Amino acid sequence: MSELKLIKTYKNELQKYSLEQLSYKSEETVWSIGQMYDHLILVAHEYLDNMEKCSKLYDEQPLGKTEFGLHLFKIGGFPPIKIKLPAELNAPPNNSDSKDDLNSRMDQVILRLSQWESKVDNINPKYKVEHGGFGWLNAREWYDLVGMHFRHHLRQKAELEQRLVK
Template sequence: MRDSQLLKGFTADLQHYPDHKLSEIPSDGSWSLGQMYQHLIEVSLEYLENAEECKKAAPDPDLEKSEGGKALFERGGFPAIKIKLPDLPGNTPSNNRTKEELLTGFLEIEKRMEQQEKNAAETNPACKQRHGGFGWLNAKEWYELVDMHLRHHLRQKKEIEQKIGLLSMD
């Protein structure tokens, strides 16, 4: 499982953060570490749910990725740019999760990744679920998107750590 080390790294760093630093917002318009972790949990579980839903979808080889989705998978990850979500209630993660809640969320991601790895590889690639920005993705692509999304947030994690006075745990 490619994502295993990445997940373990996020989890190990989370365990070392002082509790009071998890909710510290480094600057206006920025997320705290806790919010970033909560975002990663919510999005990862959503992607894994979509991978699972692909098994129930009717095969349709004509469903395709958007141009952005094609570029993402050709590149193998998100571009090294900041992506700002619109300021809507659903786009701002909770800033009051405890370290234990966040650790539980990451353990759930790990468990679901293990369950989905084989399922994603065995699901008919013509069975897809729609992503709002990337178009129609099959189970394997939804599974791979979890890793891409986690890697994309490594730079943000380091930036927040520096701004709130934590040394990077890399």
């Protein structure tokens, strides 16, 4: 499934949740569905910002990916594990957005991906921006990482849906 189709599916599925379901937390340390959406949107924009930075560079970067970054792109996605970020990078996502807010924010991600879909492969693959865990990534890799990240959270989404009080 393409990045755009996957993200549009996430957006369409927002309609099935009530506001209470979006903000419901089964445990203090477990995110709500709304928090997961907030996280996905923020990270997508971060990745797309870095893709755009690559498009504005003029110096080629000879450095490559970390071992984990190489593995990630070799398998085409995140491994099926829960990834715990360091505390300084792990602030709890926003849990107060309305369904309309999340829909609008998802539309912005979809718009940005759509605008770059036909242009990303024209960016010099040696123009790179560093990712803290994966190493130096080019514009295509940053673009692809958006879809990988959304796919990675499908399992979490299913788990959160199972915890919802109907």
